[in-house]
Amino acid sequence: MLDLNIPATTSTPCIRTDTARGVLHMSGDSYPENAFEFFQPVLDWVQTYLGESSLPLQLDIGLLYLNTSSIRIMMDIFDSAEEAFVAGRDIRLVWHYQPDNERVAELAEEFSEDCSFPFEIMAYTG
Amino acid sequence: MAKPADLDDTIRALLADPQWQGHPLYQALDGLYGLYCDHTEQLERMTRISDRYQKAEHDRGMSYAARHEQQMKRLERLLRISDRYQQSLQQLNEELRQQSEQDELTGLYNRRYMQARLRDELARQQRGGRPFCVVLGDVDHFKRINDAAGHEAGDLVLQRVADLLLSRLRQTDCCARWGGEEFLLLLPVTKAAEADVLVRNIMQKMAGMHITGMPDGTVLSMSFGIAQSDSSAVSNVESLIALADAAMYAAKNAGRNQLFHAD
Numbered sequence: 508m509l510d511l512n513i514p515a516t517t518s519t520p521c522i523r524t525d526t527a528r529g530v531l532h533m534s535g536d537s538y539p540e541n542a543f544e545f546f547q548p549v550l551d552w553v554q555t556y557l558g559e560s561s562l563p564l565q566l567d568i569g570l571l572y573l574n575t576s577s578i579r580i581m582m583d584i585f586d587s588a589e590e591a592f593v594a595g596r597d598i599r600l601v602w603h604y605q606p607d608n609e610r611v612a613e614l615a616e617e618f619s620e621d622c623s624f625p626f627e628i629m630a631y632t633g
Numbered sequence: 634m635a636k637p638a639d640l641d642d643t644i645r646a647l648l649a650d651p652q653w654q655g656h657p658l659y660q661a662l663d664g665l666y667g668l669y670c671d672h673t674e675q676l677e678r679m680t681r682i683s684d685r686y687q688k689a690e691h692d693r694g695m696s697y698a699a700r701h702e703q704q705m706k707r708l709e710r711l712l713r714i715s716d717r718y719q720q721s722l723q724q725l726n727e728e729l730r731q732q733s734e735q736d737e738l739t740g741l742y743n744r745r746y747m748q749a750r751l752r753d754e755l756a757r758q759q760r761g762g763r764p765f766c767v768v769l770g771d772v773d774h775f776k777r778i779n780d781a782a783g784h785e786a787g788d789l790v791l792q793r794v795a796d797l798l799l800s801r802l803r804q805t806d807c808c809a810r811w812g813g814e815e816f817l818l819l820l821p822v823t824k825a826a827e828a829d830v831l832v833r834n835i836m837q838k839m840a841g842m843h844i845t846g847m848p849d850g851t852v853l854s855m856s857f858g859i860a861q862s863d864s865s866a867v868s869n870v871e872s873l874i875a876l877a878d879a880a881m882y883a884a885k886n887a888g889r890n891q892l893f894h895a896d
Contacts, residue, residue, distance in 0.1 A: 572722065575715040582711060610721040617714050621707075 508555055511548055519545055520570055524552050529562045534569030534603075542576030550580070553587055563597035564588065569604070571611055585622055592624035599625040606630040736810040738788055739795035747809035747817055751870045754821060755862060764863035766828040768818040769877040770798075770835075773854045773889040775814035782847055790844055790853065797842065801835045816855075817877075825861045825894055832857050832892050854890035856881055864895060 508526045515521035520535035531553065539545035556564060566588065573581065585600075592598040600622070604611035612628050619626040644666055653659050734746040742750075754765055772778075772794060779787040791814060798808050798816060811817040820828050839853050858880025860873055867873045876895035884891040 573714075573718055575711065578711055578714050578718070582707065610717075610724075614714060614717055614721075617710070617717065621710065 508552075508559065511552055513548075522549055524549075524556075526552075526556060528565075529556070529560075530565045530567055531556075532567040532569075534571075536572045537570055537577040538572065538574035539577070542574065542580055546577070546580045550583065553584055557587060557591045557596070561596065563599070564591070566598075566600040568600065568602045568615075570602075571608070573614075581618065582621070585618065588624060589622050592622075599627070601627045601629055603629050603631050739792055739810050741795050741799070741816070742807065742809040744809060744811055744817075747807070747811065747819065748870065750807055750819055751873070754819060755867075755870055755873065758862050763822045764824065764861055766818075766820040766823045766825055767860050767862065767873055767877045768820065768828055768832055768857055769811065769874070769881045770816045770818070770832075770855045770857045771881055771885070772814040773856055773885075778847070778851075786844075786847065790847075793842065793844060794839070794853070794855070797838055798835065801831065801838065803831075817874075825859050828859050828861075829892065829894070832859065836890065836892065856884035856889050857892040858882070858884055858895065859892065860895035866895075 510526055511522050511524045513519070513522040515535040518536065519539045520533050520537045523532040524530070525532075531549070533549070553564075566584075570577075570581075588598045588600070600619075602612075602615035602618075604615065612630070615628045619628070644662065647653055648659070648663055648666065734742055736743040751767070758764055772790065775787065775790070778790055791810070794816065795808070795810065798818065802808055802818070803820075805821050806823075807819040807821075809817050809819075818828075818832075820831065823831075836855065836857070839855060842853055844851065844853060858877045860867070860876035860880060862873055864873075864876060866876055880893040880895040884893040887893070
């Protein structure tokens with residue numbers, strides 16, 4: 508399974524996958540011109556990883572600003588994770604934020620309402 | 634009249650009784666009863682099938698409704714999150730705008746903002762508007778304060794001066810921190826004589842100001858230069874500022890704690 512390593516730009520987040528460790532990392536701002544095109548590889552990775560193995564999945568998130576399409580895609584990814592979790596898969600999510608930007612934490616909170624898997628909102632320290 | 638179940642029993646009993654087997658109606662009743670039983674069974678099967686169709690349709694409808702409701706909830710959440718992102722961007726925008734116009738230490742406008750305001754004000758006057766005044770004021774012996782009491786005390790002095798200036802200004806006046814210990818007042822629709830009154834008032838208040846953390850007897854003062862915007866020497870913002878600046882330096886040279894008007 509091919510891992511993703513997409514560096515951040517001013518309008519797109521950094522995306523890294525680690526199939527061996529079962530980690531999907533996304534951080535930065537996200538307002539791509541065509542969000543569905545941009546995130547398709549991520550959606551594909553999630554589908555394949557969840558479909559082809561039964562190993563745990565950790566979502567490691569440090570997203571800041573999300574446009575509406577990006578929010579929609581995050582909801583889709585979290586839905587897939589939720590489905591897998593309900594089916595017995597080990598799924599966890601950590602959403603990191605800078606302590607001086609509480610808004611990010613509040614929005615992460617909003618996302619967490621549809622998720623029953625462990626969803627941790629953590630301030631970066633140091 | 635007999636109930637259908639009773640009638641069923643009666644007919645079955647009659648047909649089973651050997652004494653009626655030779656009866657002329659026996660064959661007819663036997664045939665009719667067989668037909669009746671077939672039809673009843675058929676009707677029951679049809680009803681059962683029909684019921685199952687109805688139930689399936691009903692379930693399908695319910696699942697559509699449930700799915701619809703789920704989609705609506707999802708959409709609402711999406712909109713709510715999106716709205717909040719927009720709000721936070723707007724707040725951020727506002728903070729950045731303030732930061733770009735404000736002097737961090739004193740909370741006054743910064744030089745950049747004041748420069749734009751001066752350009753606007755001068756353009757307005759040159760288009761036939763009323764003249765205005767620019768006042769440049771510099772805290773006297775500020776270096777001494779910094780050296781004697783430290784930078785924090787110096788910062789405090791600048792904050793107190795800013796507060797004093799703001800408290801004496803009229804609604805339409807505007808004040809900026811122009812440089813280190815230099816402040817600029819923009820007084821729209823004001824002649825030099827009126828500016829003079831305002832500045833002398835500020836100087837008087839400043840003389841009575843007590844600054845904590847300063848050696849006893851420390852008296853704060855500023856030197857001021859006033860320039861009126863319709864002076865013949867003014868062609869742009871730079872030349873207007875240069876006039877006020879020259880007047881302020883004249884005030885410094887004349888012994889400080891003075892107010893000089895541009896020539």
